[in-house]
Amino acid sequence: MTSETTGAATGVETLPDFPMTRGCPYHPPAGYGRLREAGPVARVRLFDGRTAWVVTGYEEARRLLIDPRLSSDRARPDFPVLVPRMAAAKLTALVGMDPPEHDVQRRMLIPSFTVKRVNGLRPAIRRIVGERIDAMLAKERPQADLVQEFALPVPSTVICELLGVPYADHEFFEEQTRRMVLASSTAEEAAAASAALMAYFDELISVKQARPGEGLLDELIADRLATGELGRTELTSIAMFMLVAGHETTANMLALSVLTLLVHPEQLALLRADEGAAAGAVEELLRFLSVADELQRVAAADIEIGGVVIREGEGVYLPNAAANRSAEVFPDPDRLDIRRADRRHLAFGYGVHQCIGQNLARAELEIALYELAVRIPGLRPTEPVEALAVKPGGSVQGVYRLPVAW
Ligand code: HEM
Numbered sequence: 001m002t003s004e005t006t007g008a009a010t011g012v013e014t015l016p017d018f019p020m021t022r023g024c025p026y027h028p029p030a031g032y033g034r035l036r037e038a039g040p041v042a043r044v045r046l047f048d049g050r051t052a053w054v055v056t057g058y059e060e061a062r063r064l065l066i067d068p069r070l071s072s073d074r075a076r077p078d079f080p081v082l083v084p085r086m087a088a089a090k091l092t093a094l095v096g097m098d099p100p101e102h103d104v105q106r107r108m109l110i111p112s113f114t115v116k117r118v119n120g121l122r123p124a125i126r127r128i129v130g131e132r133i134d135a136m137l138a139k140e141r142p143q144a145d146l147v148q149e150f151a152l153p154v155p156s157t158v159i160c161e162l163l164g165v166p167y168a169d170h171e172f173f174e175e176q177t178r179r180m181v182l183a184s185s186t187a188e189e190a191a192a193a194s195a196a197l198m199a200y201f202d203e204l205i206s207v208k209q210a211r212p213g214e215g216l217l218d219e220l221i222a223d224r225l226a227t228g229e230l231g232r233t234e235l236t237s238i239a240m241f242m243l244v245a246g247h248e249t250t251a252n253m254l255a256l257s258v259l260t261l262l263v264h265p266e267q268l269a270l271l272r273a274d275e276g277a278a279a280g281a282v283e284e285l286l287r288f289l290s291v292a293d294e295l296q297r298v299a300a301a302d303i304e305i306g307g308v309v310i311r312e313g314e315g316v317y318l319p320n321a322a323a324n325r326s327a328e329v330f331p332d333p334d335r336l337d338i339r340r341a342d343r344r345h346l347a348f349g350y351g352v353h354q355c356i357g358q359n360l361a362r363a364e365l366e367i368a369l370y371e372l373a374v375r376i377p378g379l380r381p382t383e384p385v386e387a388l389a390v391k392p393g394g395s396v397q398g399v400y401r402l403p404v405a406w
Contacts, residue, residue, distance in 0.1 A: 018044035018054055018317065019082060019183065019294055019393030024386050026260045026289060027334070028321035029393060032056060036322065041306035044317075052080050052315035053308070056322035058329045058346075060306045065350040070297040070316060072353060073098045079298050080315025083183040083394040085190035093237040095245075095353050102352065105238060108224055109356055112162070112216050118359040121162070122367065128157045129368045133375050143382065146402040151255035152247070154368055158360070159246030163239065164215015165204065173197065177244050183394030194240070201239045205232065216242075249292050250361050252391070252398030254368055257285045259385050259402055260336060261369070267338050272373040278366040281338040285365070287345035288336050290321035291397040295349060320346040321397070378406040 020029035035042045040057025055061045064070055073079065074096035094105055111117070132150050144150070156174060160167040179185050179193035205221060212218050217239055224230040230238070261268040261281075271281045295318040303310045310316060324345045325333040348355035355361070372379065382403045391398050 012045055012049065012051055015043055015045040015051060018046060018052065019319075021393040022390045022397065025256060025388055025390050025397075025399050026263075028290070028293075028319070028325055032319065032322045032325075039307055041308050041310070043308075046080070046315070047083060048081075050080070050315070052317060053310050054322075055306070055316065055318045056326075057306055058323040058326035061318045061320070061323040061346060062350055064297070064303070064305065064316065064318060065295070065346070066352075067303065068099075069299060069301040069303050071098050071300040072096060072102070072297055076298060078313045080296065082294060082296055082315075082317065084187045085180070085183065085185040086394075091237075091241060093234070093241045094356075095241070099352060105234075106352075106356065108220065108230070109216075109238075109242075112219075113356050113359055115359050118363050121158070121360065122363055124161060125154075125158055125364055125367050126371070128161075129154055129364075129371050133371060136376070143403070143405040146258055146404045147251070147255045147399065148401070150368070150372070151258070151402070152251045154254065155247040155250035155361075155364055158250075158364055159243060162216055162246070162360070163242060164208070164213045164217045165239075165243060169200070173200065173243060174247070176200075177248050180244065181248055181395055183392040197240045197244075198236055201236045201243075202232070205236065205239070246357055246360075249396050250357075250364055252291045252396045253286070253289060253361070254365060255402050256289045256291060256398055257282075257365060257369055258372065258379075258404075259381070259388075259399065260285060260289065261373070262379065262381050262404075263385055264336050267336055268373060270338055271370060272377065275370050277338060278370045279362070280340070281369065282362055282365045283343045283345070284336060284338045284340050285369075286347035287324045287330065287340075287343075289397070290319075290324045290345075290347050292347065292349070292355075293319045293321045293397050294394055295320065318346075320349070376406045379404055380406065 016031055016035060020031040022029050035054055036056040040060040041053050041055050043051050044054050046052055055064055072095060074091055094102065132154055136144050136149055152174065156170050157167050176193040176197045179189045208218055208221055212222065220230065220235055225232065225235050271277050297316045299310045299312050299314050299316060301312050324347060327333050329344060330342060348358040382405050388399045388402065
């Protein structure tokens with residue numbers, strides 16, 4: 001066995017740097033192609049000179065995501081830090097835990113996100129989307145930043161209503177979220193932002209204990225905190241993670257979806273012509289855009305896969321934008337085709353941590369994209385979209401702004 005296959009740190013300086021940033025908002029970084037050429041599981045160098053593994057193969061990613069030898073436990077001292085801010089704002093709920101503790105938290109939340117529960121939320125989502133489109137159409141000048149005026153407020157409002165968080169606080173929590181999740185944040189900024197959000201939820205829980213409301217957070221206080229099943233810090237972490245995960249990913253996905261449809265007008269026309277096409281369009285956009293791109297784990301034991309041996313304690317990254325562009329699974333993978341039949345993408349992850357909010361995200365995206373297509377048929381970007389600034393690798397992928405007119 002060579003040093004390369006055992007993963008020993010040789011020639012670190014010649015390894016590709018990771019994470020990688022996109023050159024175009026809707027395509028994976030060009031470097032993913034080069035990683036793929038090195039094999040389905042390839043070694044990379046992180047910002048601090050450590051090495052880690054990146055999985056670009058679709059089958060290898062699926063196998064690893066259900067492999068209990070890969071740990072999500074961010075409390076482990078050897079959990080790999082992809083960018084400095086991750087060391088500071090460590091996720092201690094759900095996605096940062098392993099079974100069996102993870103499963104206990106997950107089971108408490110699952111009933112709120114079933115297809116049936118989400119279908120019950122569809123009228124509220126339609127109302128929220130409609131209000132945002134009305135506000136855009138009522139503007140004196142027919143132009144807007146679609147991120148600020150649509151893509152961000154829609155999922156923010158929805159998750160606030162679901163959790164029972166006052167939307168009036170949105171500027172505060174959106175700003176803290178940005179500082180927590182952007183790879184360009186310093187460790188200090190990320191730590192301060194996560195502490196501010198924890199303090200915010202601690203206070204909100206006290207308010208709700210005094211005056212109960214109707215959201216998921218109120219249910220968790222009554223059914224789990226009061227019974228001692230959840231500790232207060234645990235509930236505060238869960239609430240923070242749900243709020244962050246519930247708006248940040250969907251907002252980026254919504255903005256990038258609109259951007260992508262605007263540069264694929266024939267696909268947009270298919271959606272506009274038939275609301276029945278919305279579900280397929282969303283599935284294909286999830287695959288094509290893969291915004292939650294850098295899933296991360298640490299090996300809790302040696303794992304032999306894809307011609308290499310991942311050693312215990314080594315970091316493993318599973319960028320789903322790589323797996324979701326695998327030609328063996330998705331023929332002509334770089335083409336957007338909203339009628340594509342194969343929906344086995346990994347955009348919501350796979351295995352025990354697969355996204356809890358996926359039914360909700362799908363409903364929001366379907367309604368928002370269809371309504372926008374039908375109600376503002378003249379929507380167009382006012383700047384070349386390929387040149388818009390993209391968020392750095394190691395963040396949820398997206399653009400900071402999307403200037404449009406109609
Ligand atoms: C388009 C939008 C979304 C995308 C692309 C997305 C993507 C993902 C991915 C890839 C994971 C797995 C992470 C991993 O395995 O390390 C995940 C987990 C999770 N997502 Fe989402 N998500 C989206 C929307 C939402 C929404 C709306 C919520 C709502 C409340 C949500 C809540 C969660 C939670 C709680 C987890 C952790 C589940 C666990 O660890 O058991 N997500 N998401």
